[in-house]
Amino acid sequence: MMLEDNLLECYLKFKNGECDDVDTINRILHYIKTPILFTKSQLSKVDTALQKSILSSLGNYRIKDNIEEAAKDTVFKVILSDTKDYFPYVNIKNDIIENNFTATFKQNMNRNKAKLHLKSLFESCNEILIRDPYLLYNNVFDSMLNFAQEIFNDKELKVYFSFNKRNKQKSFRELKEEFNKINQNWEIKEDKNNTYSASHDRYILIDRKIEIILTSGIEHLYDLEKDFTYIIRLLLKSN
Structure with a gap:
């Protein structure tokens, strides 16, 4: 450098x-x-x-x-x-090239550290926005439920979801019902602002301050036959 x-x-x-x-x-x-x-x-x-x-x-x-x-x-x-x-x-004052926290888990690598890291980021938040175009596909749907059980906090929480409505295998109503079975204090809604609607990658936005970019779906967190990478960005006003 x-x-x-x-x-x-x-x-x-x-x-x-x-x-x-x-x-x-x-x-x-x-x-x-x-x-x-x-x-x-x-x-x-x-x-x-x-x-x-x-x-x-x-x-x-x-x-x-x-x-x-x-x-x-x-x-x-x-x-x-x-x-x-x-x-x-x-x-160094403001650039599109950033220095962020990132982790890559190759095939057959234990994902426990990633789960603990993400759980810590979620621990005190009040609002989450999750963007996954394939949210309502069966495997993503099931993985998202596992993710919520393991990672979300237990207090009142607003969770907004952004997804593609074509080629779905589940309904958003089913997702809400399953989430409310886990915790009735969670308010589950669609993201009407289309925050990441044009995005290919998957995103998690925590309290509109911390952005987690997932280079593949959350289902890869649970599938040891696949690699899993996440990037954590602190959002500044300029972002």
Whole structure:
């Protein structure tokens, strides 16, 4: 990963316990991935001891003059910036490229950690929106009931569902009835706002603050023959 000059200076000061720009360093730390490469100009501005350490760690790598060319040699191919947001720059203040929590469970991997993580996120929420185009297919329907029993909290909860109404094998009325058998304190409704109606992926929105993206259906959480990946995003006002 590369950093523009001003951010690199801030980061190095932070490493030495000198940086007092808390907001900037927090934003850098949110994105930072090591190792960090330097341009020739950047390297010339650090003390001799650090130069030797950096050069020693790079081995036979030839340091470049241009930061965008140098970024091509990094793992993630990006440059942190606080002004630019076009590739290869990632704007630490607001960018479409984010740094989020994610987990991937391959075939035959135990899913208990994923369940405990999701259950913790649901623990104190008041409202959930779930988008799954195939919600009313038999296997998804059954998996969603298992998910609710294991993951949802026991208090009063508003649950909104978004799904495709074509090719269904169950009715939404059946879903409501089954959910109310689990807990009568849950208010089950269709999402009339069509929040994710054009989406291919599956989504869970918690209190309109935390978004969980499921790259496949919730049924894969329970099917060890399939892989299962989820991504957790904190939604800011700009999202």
